[in-house]
Amino acid sequence: MISLGCVKNTVDAEMALAAALEGGFDLAADPADADAVLINTCGFIQSARDEAGEAIREILELKDGSGKHPKVAVMGCLAERFPDEMAAAFRGIDAVWGLDILPGLGTALARLMAGGEVDKAGFGKPSPPPEGPRLLSTPPSYAYLKISEGCDNRCAYCAIPDIRGGFRSRRPDAVAEEARIIADRGVGELIVIGQDTTFYGRDLGGAFGITDLLERLLAAVDTPRIRLLYAHPAHLDGRLADLLRGEPRLCRYLDIPFQHVSDRVLRRMGRGYGGDRVRGILERFGGGGFTLRTTLLTGFPGEGEDDFLAALALARSGSVQHMGVFAYSPEKGTPACSMPDQVPADEARRRRDAILAAQRDSAFAWLDSRIGGTEEVLVDHPAGDGLMEGRTIREAPDADGAVLVRGGCRPGEFVNACIAGRNDYDLLAEAAKGRRRRPGRRLSSGK
Numbered sequence: 219m220i221s222l223g224c225v226k227n228t229v230d231a232e233m234a235l236a237a238a239l240e241g242g243f244d245l246a247a248d249p250a251d252a253d254a255v256l257i258n259t260c261g262f263i264q265s266a267r268d269e270a271g272e273a274i275r276e277i278l279e280l281k282d283g284s285g286k287h288p289k290v291a292v293m294g295c296l297a298e299r300f301p302d303e304m305a306a307a308f309r310g311i312d313a314v315w316g317l318d319i320l321p322g323l324g325t326a327l328a329r330l331m332a333g334g335e336v337d338k339a340g341f342g343k344p345s346p347p348p349e350g351p352r353l354l355s356t357p358p359s360y361a362y363l364k365i366s367e368g369c370d371n372r373c374a375y376c377a378i379p380d381i382r383g384g385f386r387s388r389r390p391d392a393v394a395e396e397a398r399i400i401a402d403r404g405v406g407e408l409i410v411i412g413q414d415t416t417f418y419g420r421d422l423g424g425a426f427g428i429t430d431l432l433e434r435l436l437a438a439v440d441t442p443r444i445r446l447l448y449a450h451p452a453h454l455d456g457r458l459a460d461l462l463r464g465e466p467r468l469c470r471y472l473d474i475p476f477q478h479v480s481d482r483v484l485r486r487m488g489r490g491y492g493g494d495r496v497r498g499i500l501e502r503f504g505g506g507g508f509t510l511r512t513t514l515l516t517g518f519p520g521e522g523e524d525d526f527l528a529a530l531a532l533a534r535s536g537s538v539q540h541m542g543v544f545a546y547s548p549e550k551g552t553p554a555c556s557m558p559d560q561v562p563a564d565e566a567r568r569r570r571d572a573i574l575a576a577q578r579d580s581a582f583a584w585l586d587s588r589i590g591g592t593e594e595v596l597v598d599h600p601a602g603d604g605l606m607e608g609r610t611i612r613e614a615p616d617a618d619g620a621v622l623v624r625g626g627c628r629p630g631e632f633v634n635a636c637i638a639g640r641n642d643y644d645l646l647a648e649a650a651k652g653r654r655r656r657p658g659r660r661l662s663s664g665k
Contacts, residue, residue, distance in 0.1 A: 220249070220273055221355075223260025225447075225616055226411055227294060229364045231258045232352035233320050234293070239353065241324025249280055254289040254330060261296030261381060264547045270296050271307075278310045289330050291315055291337075295381050298341065305336050316341035317382065320348045343368065343383025349392055354400070357598040358630040359407060359608070360615060361400045365393050365431065366412035370421075371450065373477075374488045374554040375518065375546060378413060387418050390431055394438045401439035406596045406630060407469075408435070409445045409614070416453035429458045436467060442632065443596065445469040445614060451476060451499060452490040463506060469611040472503050475513040479532050480525035483518055486557070493528070500537045509612040511540035514573060517566020518546045519557035526569045533576040539584050540618045541577045545570040585619070585640050592650060595621045595635045597628060608633065618643075625649025 219238075221231035234256060235245065246252040255277050260266040270292075277290055291313035292304055298316045305314050313330050315323075319340025330337055347367035354361050368383040369376075397408060410432070412418065418428040428446075435444060444467055449458075451474055462468050478484050481492040503510060514529050533541060545566035548555040593610045598620075601607040605622045606629070613619060622641065627633045627649050635647035 219245075219256045219258065220277070221258040221294075222270055222273060223258075223262065223266055223295065225362050225409075226364055226413070227258055227260055228355065229352065229362050229411070230294065230317075230320060231256075232355055233348065233350050234258065234323050235353035235355070236351040237320065237323035238327055240351075241327050243324075243327060245353075249277060249288070250286070252288050253286075254291065254327065257290070257292050257294075259292060259294040259296035261294070261299045262378065263544075263549065267296060274308050274311070278308060281310055289313070289333075291326075291330055293317075293319055293340070299377070299381050301338055301341065305338070311336060313337035313339075315339055318342045318348075321350065345383070345386050347386050347388050349388070354403070356615075358403075359405060359596050359598045360409055361403070361405045361407075362409045362411050363393065363397055363400065363435075364388070364411050365415060365418055365428075369413040370417065371414060371490070372488060374486065374557070375515065375549060375552055377549045377552055380551060382413065385414065385417055385421050387420075387422050390419075390426055390434055393431060394434050397435050397439050397441075401441045404630065405441060406632060407443040407445060408439065408441045409447060410435070411447050414448060414450045414453065415446055416449045416455075416458065427458075429455075429461050432458075432461060432465075432468065436465060442467060443469055443611065445471055445611075447473045447614065449474045451495055454499065459502065463508075470507050471509045471511070471611055471614065472499075473511045473614065473617075474499065476532075477513060477515045478518070478521075478525070478529055480521070480528050483521050483525050486520050486554075487515075487518060488553070496532075504537050509540070510538045511542075511614065511617065512538050513542040513544065516543060516545050516569035516573060517561040517563070519554055519561060520559040521546075521561055521569075526572075529569075530573055530576055533573045533580060536580040536583065538577075539581060539612070540614075541573075541581075542617070543570045543573045543577065581643065582640070585643070585645060588637050588645065589639060590637065592634055592636050593621070593647075595623055595633045595647065597623065597631045597633055599629050608635075619645070621645045621647050623647045623649050 249255050259270040289312045293315040297314045301314045366387045368385045369378050370385040416428050419426045476496050479493045479496050595608040597606045597608040606627050607620045622644050623635050625648050634650040636650050637645050637647050639646040
């Protein structure tokens with residue numbers, strides 16, 4: 219399995235791996251040893267499509283040159299979005315599978331091995347979201363818990379609703395049961411994800427929302443850390459804010475994609491809030507021990523110099539500790555693609571680079587301020603040279619910098635670490651006394 223893109227895609231890949239095992243297949247660590255290779259793609263933006271194309275070409279070259287000729291199946295968002303184009307562009311693909319393939323992937327694999335014409339199956343937007351066991355691919359320290367599928371926000375630049383469909387919440391009982399199964403494996407951190415986690419439950423009538431779900435999870439598992447990702451600024455309410463602030467097992471870490479701070483640009487984006495909402499969130503969560511992460515989009519159609527300077531000021535303010543910045547790229551079929559006043563791509567990239575440079579200075583100052591202190595680190599995996607990579611509550615995996623710890627600790631352990639220095643966006647630390655251990659590695663989150 220080769221899985222690309224976001225961590226929501228990682229969960230899909232883990233379900234696919236479990237389905238393959240249930241179908242009687244074994245897993246190969248090296249594509250050269252495999253009878254079949256599954257490539258789980260991302261199709262969100264052009265750079266993701268380019269990455270997927272490169273991965274497909276590499277496997278097809280292996281197929282042509284190995285003498286073994288493994289079957290190649292392409293699945294995930296890019297396959298869902300462009301199935302016919304994928305089959306035509308990459309000669310040698312044996313299957314193109316959509317998002318609804320997961321429940322029947324074992325059967326689809328058997329069909330793939332039998333050969334024949336290019337297999338196209340699994341297209342559609344499954345509702346409710348697919349359920350099933352997972353073969354966890356993350357380190358023993360953490361695991362993801364996907365609580366929903368799809369999105370209803372319809373931002374002008376985004377194709378996710380067209381790819382993944384409208385927002386569908388998983389049943390609370392199913393989410394809690396999966397959390398208990400994962401917790402039994404001894405993970406130190408459970409990471410709650412979805413396209414818009416703060417929209418959870420609104421499609422079920424709204425009587426049971428994300429705050430209720432987090433309270434259910436806190437009661438169901440004893441996992442030391444629970445982290446909430448992908449909170450939408452328009453859907454963050456006071457009750458959730460109070461729970462995040464008051465519950466010690468919930469990470470005081472807010473991942474909330476602003477995308478911009480200009481009223482005019484946010485309105486054209488269709489985000490459902492303005493700059494005052496952004497500033498209010500920053501005022502509310504800028505202190506009290508919270509760590510903030512956001513994303514900004516530069517070069518959106520109609521973005522003027524004043525709009526860009528407002529976003530640049532946010533990066534310079536130091537109020538957001540982690541920030542991803544992306545240059546806008548037109549997505550076919552989205553409203554923004556046909557908007558007037560398109561910003562030239564090179565100008566969008568220039569603005570992105572300027573904001574990233576300002577954010578780098580702010581982030582480095584924040585990291586330097588932590589040197590000399592002691593923080594609790596959850597150890598993820600070896601990092602080479604006698605170091606272990608881990609994270610405090612202030613860092614999320616696959617997104618932020620890490621803490622590199624020296625001192626004989628193991629994956630899955632919590633370590634009190636003395637912050638001694640910095641290497642770019644990573645902190646360097648020495649393990650101190652007082653670590654506590656969690657159970658070891660687990661294989662599956664299903665039966």
